[in-house]
Amino acid sequence: MLSTEKQYVQWSENETSYQALWLSQSNHMPPARIALVDDKTTADDAYRLACEGTSLLWRGDFHNARQLLQALGRRIDRTNERSELRKIKKAANKSVTPKEIPNLFHQQRQLQAQRSRILSRLLLELDTGYISKLRRAPDMSVACTAAFGELDESCVLSFRDLQGALGAAQWREKGVPIKPLNVSVFPHYGVFAPTRHEYVQLLLDAPLPDVCGVAYDIGTGTGLLAIILAQRGVKQVIATDLNPQALACASDNFTRLELSSIQLQQADLYPTDAPLADLIVCNPPWLPAKPSSPLEYAVYDPNSKMLRGLLQGAKQHLAAHGELWLILSDLAEHLQLRTRDELLGWLADSGLVVKYRLDTKAKHSRSQDDTDPLFAARSTEVTSLWCLQSV
Ligand SMILES: C[S@@+](CC[C@H](N)C(=O)[O-])C[C@H]1O[C@@H](n2cnc3c(N)ncnc32)[C@H](O)[C@@H]1O
Structure with a gap:
């Protein structure tokens, strides 16, 4: 930007x-x-x-x-x-x-x-x-x-x-193949490129809510999570991002895959004038630290602002029995930038309850690199899909 x-x-x-x-x-x-x-x-x-x-x-x-x-x-x-x-x-x-x-x-x-x-x-x-x-x-x-x-x-x-x-x-020309989905997404400059795929499998494994007509993808980036939901049969998906480059990129990817039913909105977190959601998915930036350039905004979330805003606003945007699927790595905990208790406190304050959690161990190259000074923290990273339910 x-x-x-x-x-x-x-x-x-x-x-x-x-x-x-x-x-x-x-x-x-x-x-x-x-x-x-x-x-x-x-x-x-x-x-x-x-x-x-x-x-x-x-x-x-x-x-x-x-x-x-x-x-x-x-x-x-x-x-x-x-x-x-x-x-x-x-x-x-x-x-x-x-x-x-x-x-x-x-x-x-x-x-x-x-x-x-x-x-x-x-x-x-x-x-x-x-x-x-x-x-x-x-x-x-x-x-x-x-x-x-x-x-x-x-x-x-x-x-x-x-x-x-x-x-x-x-990258924009060749695309990033998303193996579990059998499609490629084409990242634009300045947009988070989904080169780690562990969490894609979590989104495929999680059972959709019994009623799932409307879903939001908050912070859509290339549009990957919205694509997964549309491919799983969700009829109306509304995807948001703050970054206009991400919206242009997601729009291109939806067009390539002929997914004309996904709507896009530039928004700080939640869409406006949208029906309540049966499902909200979000993979927020996972490290609570200051980004050193605009290109780092997809990775660093100062003071966990996006994460906390997402949790605070979820209940009012969810339909009765709707679910929030939060994708979150615990690397921040291993780096001592956030504690598990802090996270559990925010989850409890959201007014939602944890229905289940799916975990996957990091497989990306940085987590395997034992010359990295932070190997001890990176090698134990687990990414989770927290399914939180509105009751
Ligand atoms: C880690 S990336 C995830 C992108 C995509 N959902 C995925 O899983 O590949 C986080 C995304 O959140 C977006 N973002 C950050 N703060 C936001 C906010 N307050 N409202 C909406 N989107 C935001 C960033 O621009 C980025 O595209």
Whole structure:
């Protein structure tokens, strides 16, 4: 999501001043200091400048910019190995005590944020229509327009954001196969990509309420949960999301699958002017921490705002004997960002009762990676479908 107010980057080149629109997907401010760099700039020099806070406007060959970015990444990793990360890894290798986990999580996020800040200092200028004048630059206009919208002026953006847009364009074209469903969904840029499928099986296994004419999918993302409900025969599904990119993406996926009965609404949680629901499903962002960029809003839910809002509003939106299916990983509990008692307290305050719970162990690659400093927490992650009933 772009910030709505336009901001410009200024720099001087050959004794002439230039400016271009600043595009930042992490909502970073326009850079105050810019150095021009090209194929002759060494990775060590670029790294030193980037660490000092100078942004690097690339003037060389397009593919060499990608190589420079990789070289910067290796230097950051080496420096981290020598300092903070080594401490973290050491902590990971001996068995981490529960007391150390919150601090490790915090340190890991700080390191990631710092890595992202340094790498985001390598910049590219694109002409109107996202055209690059760089040698060997590919045609990026379709991918950039899909990610950042139409643009009728030149812009400067980080090479990382550009790579994000190019990667998203590939996903959008190829799709993510959802094995248990035998369909693919096609994520758009900035929309949560359902690459973990454990919870899909939970949604297929849970018995539908006896009467299930109307269902809501709150925070629909690509539309995956709404698709599951429609495929299971629910006649009217109303899907909401706050993020307009998600709504456009879900709409595309419903059209591809010819699911014209699913309605979409941009809403903070619940739809307005909708009939009461026999079933509400929601897979909220699962970690109660501050997102460091708009792209992280699907994972991080500051102060569990969405989760608590969902639970507080459920009873008034449910028909008699209606059910809420809450999909929630317990990783936040293992990271000590939330306690089980806190969650049980919110469930009780919702005025609903727990009818049953289905659990599945995490199978995604991060939960299997024993070099991850937080392996102790990640390897024990369980995702649950909490079926709560209105009585
Ligand atoms: C973890 S993603 C889940 C997406 C999708 N339901 C799935 O399971 O693949 C969470 C979604 O909730 C959306 N979201 C976050 N806060 C919201 C709110 N207050 N109201 C509606 N949607 C919200 C995000 O934009 C994101 O698409």
